Amino acid sequence: MxxxxxxxxxLVFLLCLVPLGSMIYDGFQQNLTADPIDELLHRTxxxxxxxxxxxxxxxxxxxxxxxxxxxxxRRMFGxxxxxxxxxxxxxxxxxxxxxxxxxxxxxxxxxxxxxxxxMAWLLMLxxxxxxxxxxxxxxxxxxxxxHQSIYLxxxxxxxxFIWLVKSDITEPLIYTGIGLTLLLIRIIHHFYGQRTVNQRxxxxx
Amino acid sequence: MKFKNTHKDHEVTDEKxxxxxxxxxxxGIIGGAxxxxxSSLALTLPKHKNNxxxxxxxxxxxxxxxxxxxxxxxxxxxxxxxxxxxxxxTEPWTIQIGGLCEKxxxxxxxxLISNFQLEERVYRMRCVEAWSMVIPWMGFxxxxxxxxxxxxxxxxxxYFETLYDPKQMPGQNGRSIxxxxxxxxxxxxxxxELTLMTVGMYGKKLPNQNGAPLRLIVPxxxxxxxxxxxxxxxxxxxxxxxxxxxxxxxxxxxxxxxxPKVDHPRWSQATERRITGGFSLFNSRIxxxxxxxxxxxxxxxxxxxxxxxxx
Numbered sequence: 001m002x003x004x005x006x007x008x009x010x011l012v013f014l015l016c017l018v019p020l021g022s023m024i025y026d027g028f029q030q031n032l033t034a035d036p037i038d039e040l041l042h043r044t045x046x047x048x049x050x051x052x053x054x055x056x057x058x059x060x061x062x063x064x065x066x067x068x069x070x071x072x073x074r075r076m077f078g079x080x081x082x083x084x085x086x087x088x089x090x091x092x093x094x095x096x097x098x099x100x101x102x103x104x105x106x107x108x109x110x111x112x113x114x115x116x117x118x119m120a121w122l123l124m125l126x127x128x129x130x131x132x133x134x135x136x137x138x139x140x141x142x143x144x145x146x147h148q149s150i151y152l153x154x155x156x157x158x159x160x161f162i163w164l165v166k167s168d169i170t171e172p173l174i175y176t177g178i179g180l181t182l183l184l185i186r187i188i189h190h191f192y193g194q195r196t197v198n199q200r201x202x203x204x205x
Numbered sequence: 206m207k208f209k210n211t212h213k214d215h216e217v218t219d220e221k222x223x224x225x226x227x228x229x230x231x232x233g234i235i236g237g238a239x240x241x242x243x244s245s246l247a248l249t250l251p252k253h254k255n256n257x258x259x260x261x262x263x264x265x266x267x268x269x270x271x272x273x274x275x276x277x278x279x280x281x282x283x284x285x286x287x288x289x290x291x292x293x294x295t296e297p298w299t300i301q302i303g304g305l306c307e308k309x310x311x312x313x314x315x316x317l318i319s320n321f322q323l324e325e326r327v328y329r330m331r332c333v334e335a336w337s338m339v340i341p342w343m344g345f346x347x348x349x350x351x352x353x354x355x356x357x358x359x360x361x362x363x364y365f366e367t368l369y370d371p372k373q374m375p376g377q378n379g380r381s382i383x384x385x386x387x388x389x390x391x392x393x394x395x396x397x398e399l400t401l402m403t404v405g406m407y408g409k410k411l412p413n414q415n416g417a418p419l420r421l422i423v424p425x426x427x428x429x430x431x432x433x434x435x436x437x438x439x440x441x442x443x444x445x446x447x448x449x450x451x452x453x454x455x456x457x458x459x460x461x462x463x464x465p466k467v468d469h470p471r472w473s474q475a476t477e478r479r480i481t482g483g484f485s486l487f488n489s490r491i492x493x494x495x496x497x498x499x500x501x502x503x504x505x506x507x508x509x510x511x512x513x514x515x516x
Contacts, residue, residue: 033283034265034273034480035336037488096478098489103476111472163471166334167452168281168381 005072012073016080019047020087037095044091048084049157051077053178056154060185063193075131078150082128085121113163120156123149154179262329265338266482267407273480274414275332276433277381278367278374285376290413293373293434298418304364304439307355314418318404320353321345325408326401328424330431331463331497333449335490337477342422343405348396350438356392360440363395364388365421365432382448388421388432389445389459393506399424399499403431425499427461458516462507463497467516 023043026032032039055077061070097103107114127147130136136143158179161172276286279293298314323345331337351363369385371377377384394400401422404411411417416433423430429449449457456470465475476490496503507515 034269034338034482035283035478037478038336095487096490100489103473107473110468113471167277168379 005069009073009076012076016051016076019043019084037091040091041088041096044084044088045161048081048088049161049175051081051084052150052154052157053175053182055081056150056179056182060182060189063185063189079128079131082124085124089118089121113160116156116163117160120153120160123153123156151183262339262479263481264327265340265480269480269482270338270340270406271412271415275334275428276376276414276416277379278376278384278386278434279414280376281379281381286414287412289375290417292375293368293413293417295413295418295434298436300419300435301437302354302439303437304441305357305360306440307357308353317350318345321349321402323404325405328399328401328422329497330422330424330428331477331493333427333429333457333461333469333474335469335472335474335477335493336480337493337497338480340406341408342401342403343408344401344403344422346398347390347400347402347421348398350402351392351395354438354440356440359442361392362441362444363390363392364437364439364441364445365435366437366439367432368434368436383451385436386432386448387445387451388430388447389441390421390423390430391444391506394423394503397503397506399502425463425496425503427463429457430461460507460512460515462503462512462516463493464495464512464516465493466495467513 023032023040027036055074058070058074058077062068093099093104097107108118109115127149130139130143130146139146158172158176161175162169165172272287273283274286275283276290279286279289299311300314300317301311302308303310323343325341325343327339327341329337329339347363365388367386368374369377390400401424403416403420403422404418406412406415411420413434416431416435419435420433421431421435430447444459447457447459447461449461450459463474468474474493477493478488479491481488494500
């Protein structure tokens with residue numbers, strides 16, 4: 001499956017652009033509901049969250065299917081998470097608020113769901129910047145620690161979703177549940193799972 | 206009046222009213238006495254004396270106003286009601302009148318409507334979610350209906366209920382709201398000249414997704430006060446608990462007056478996104494007006510009340 005990693009990566013890359021393409025297409029078709037800004041906010045937000053779950057799913061996939069190649073898709077999903085989150089933020093600040101900075105600041109300070117959303121984006125920013133090979137090599141152990149803040153991002157992202165819903169929180173709870181499941185698989189594996197090849201090598205030495 | 210009058214009068218008068226009358230008559234909504242009282246065109250209100258002062262801003266397109274709805278009885282998304290509401294049967298329709306009033310019992314909607322003068326009014330509608338529309342409604346004054354019911358002096362509130370029938374309203378199988386949907390008004394609010402019992406919009410019968418066949422429109426309050434598909438009207442001496450107040454009392458009150466200074470705990474009410482129609486991507490927010498701009502008609506009713514407390 002991962003023999004053709006380059007082809008696979010290209011395919012996944014194009015698939016990740018489909019939500020953006022459909023937004024643009026629906027925009028030209030005037031098919032973004034009566035409130036296009038709200039619709040775009042919802043779609044970019046939900047796709048950012050989905051990309052984040054894909055990112056977090058790669059390690060569990062590796063564990064369950066025993067194919068280390070999944071990890072090679074992780075960075076791309078991570079960057080698409082940031083890409084859709086940035087679109088989300090830009091649409092909110094520019095199209096929705098019309099770049100009214102005072103209003104934006106008030107929202108960030110006064111409205112918890114916007115506070116946590118903004119925090120999630122700010123936490124992603126350094127991860128996105130350091131996602132290239134050069135930074136990975138340069139940062140060494142620090143890199144891993146920095147990128148562990150992704151667990152905080154998923155928590156903040158789910159909270160952002162739960163807090164903005166008017167009454168029925170089923171949908172955000174489903175996403176939260178998936179996030180927790182992915183985390184649980186890691187925890188179980190950490191304590192009870194088979195040791196990976198690397199760890200075994202390390203032991204025999 | 207301090208309204209910004211960008212909407213030209215002639216855009217919503219003659220032709221439209223003529224059309225609407227014809228359609229309502231065809232639909233059998235204008236019943237009995239009023240039709241007999243002369244040629245159908247004579248029914249047209251003289252250019253709607255009430256109308257012009259309510260014609261304010263650019264109208265929302267009919268498509269937007271009928272495909273972007275909050276009507277959880279037919280699903281939680283904005284597009285669900287227009288897709289699912291066909292399952293509701295609105296003819297015949299009976300209203301149960303009760304509580305502290307003379308008129309008691311069930312009454313056929315068509316017969317009920319024949320007692321009142323219908324008129325077209327263009328109102329702004331401000332949703333608590335901070336978007337708004339401008340819609341030409343067709344209806345009669347709730348005040349007329351209240352007088353018709355002859356409430357006793359003890360009656361201080363009017364209470365409404367939406368149809369409860371999960372077979373017709375699939376959303377009622379879910380638990381997003383304790384069904385049926387409930388709303389209420391203080392008696393003076395019910396008697397206010399702006400408060401409209403609505404049977405039509407854009408010169409046509411109300412589409413199901415907009416609350417056919419009878420709904421409430423209270424233009425100075427958030428949209429959720431405008432209860433849809435009403436089957437029950439009661440006169441009470443105590444303030445009823447409306448649905449959204451029951452769901453989240455810290456976020457939604459009984460009064461729900463549009464107020465830019467009193468924020469929803471989770472979002473600002475200072476501004477709104479006006480939905481006019483067409484593709485309006487660069488459609489930043491506009492300022493929300495106190496009482497949705499209808500202060501001249503309604504502010505007196507709330508004199509001396511702390512509107513931050515009674516939100």
